[in-house]
Amino acid sequence: MGQNTLMDTDFHFPSQKSVYKGKVREVYTLGNDILVMVATDRLSAFDVVMPKGIPYKGQILNQIATQMMQATEDIVPNWLMATPDPNVAIGKACDPFKVEMVIRGYLSGHAAREYKAGKRMLCGEPMPEGMQENDKFPEPIITPATKAEKGDHDEDISKEDILKRGIVSQADYEVLEKYTKALFQRGTEIAAKRGLILVDTKYEFGKTKDGEIVLIDEIHTPDSSRYFYADGYEERQAKGEAQKQLSKEFVRQWLISNGFQGLEGQTVPKMGDDYIESVSERYIELYESITGEDFIKADVSNIHERIGINVSNYLNSLP
Structure with missing residues (x-):
């Protein structure tokens, strides 16, 4: 095979x-x-x-x-x-920007794990009290990550730190933010037509030789995004059940259940x-x-x- x-x-x-x-x-x-x-x-x-x-x-x-x-x-x-x-x-x-623009519409995955650990801020963005896993945020939040060099883990970073460290200029970052929100909105609409909820995703951007900021890499794939089935979402939330999802989270869960989370010695x-x-x-x-x-x-x-x-x-x- x-x-x-x-x-x-x-x-x-x-x-x-x-x-x-x-x-x-x-x-x-x-x-x-x-x-x-x-x-x-x-x-x-x-x-x-x-x-x-x-x-x-x-x-x-x-x-x-x-x-x-x-x-x-x-x-x-x-x-x-x-x-x-x-x-x-x-x-x-x-020339790729050295940040991944992660945007989250729901408290899932990494955000939910941080929330469970007691954190109420993610990348400088507040997460409201009283949420349960997979609840919808009042508004989508952008939680950027620095792009890891080979072998390292990507790291959460706030907009403030990105600007302070000069990773992206203020003018460019505003474009990245605007594009990220527009793409997530369109992705949400496309998903809804297929009976899906676009939960969270990441976008990567680069600058062409002419100085134009463009979307690069993959977009709205199951490797870069998390989807839920819309059908039954509310009922599952009400009962506190896990959501039926489309992403590679099922692989992560299988690995976790087999004692692997990418940690040293595993x-x-x-x-x-x-x-x-x-x-x-x-x-x-x-x-x-x-x-x-x-x-x-x-x-x-x-x-x-x-x-x-x-x-x-x-x-x-x-x-």
Whole structure:
């Protein structure tokens, strides 16, 4: 089964200058300020990459992100030029901002864990007293995180600290804030049409060579966002039950129940083929729920070769 997953790549595209390998994506920088971003099937949780890949995961993330970029390009400019292969996005090279813009509409995940620990401020944003896990905030809150260097955990940071430390200028940060709110509003509307609630998500931005701030990386995917099913949300909250959700939180919960939270000295539990198959099926369910379309599996008999041909054909077609 493992042979049909894309765990890493080793391409040599024309005019290639450098390669950056993230937890899940591999980014090739070419001359003329073009980036080729390959979404692998690697699975990362608690900032640790799991030993085995998840079939079709890269395709799923790439195709959701592409659709969502296209569905928001009227309100926020983005880096994307083309998606010549199910696992590949090609776009404009940008200088990324060193913060992730996390926005939360509900008290879930990391925010809920902090709240349970007694905190009522997150990244300088107040969280009202008397909330229970998965309750809706009166207004969405922006809780940025500094982007970790390889291997480190992302860290919460307040707007005040971002400006004080000069990580982002005041003028640029105001644009990031405005774009984050607009994207979350649109994402919420798209989700509602599919019977989903967009709970929280993160956006990443960069600046093009012309100084334009654009949306980069993935958007509204189950790796960067948390969704609940709208149907039954109120009843589950009233009974204090866990929400039925669409995100990779189910992987985190499985890891926690098997004694792993990415802490020092902990070992990643073994994922059997059946479990990996079930994760792949959950990702396909996520895709179909989020996009409202059937998932069409790409040919994975030789993913590496397929990507190489598709990307080369696209690059050759450029003026």
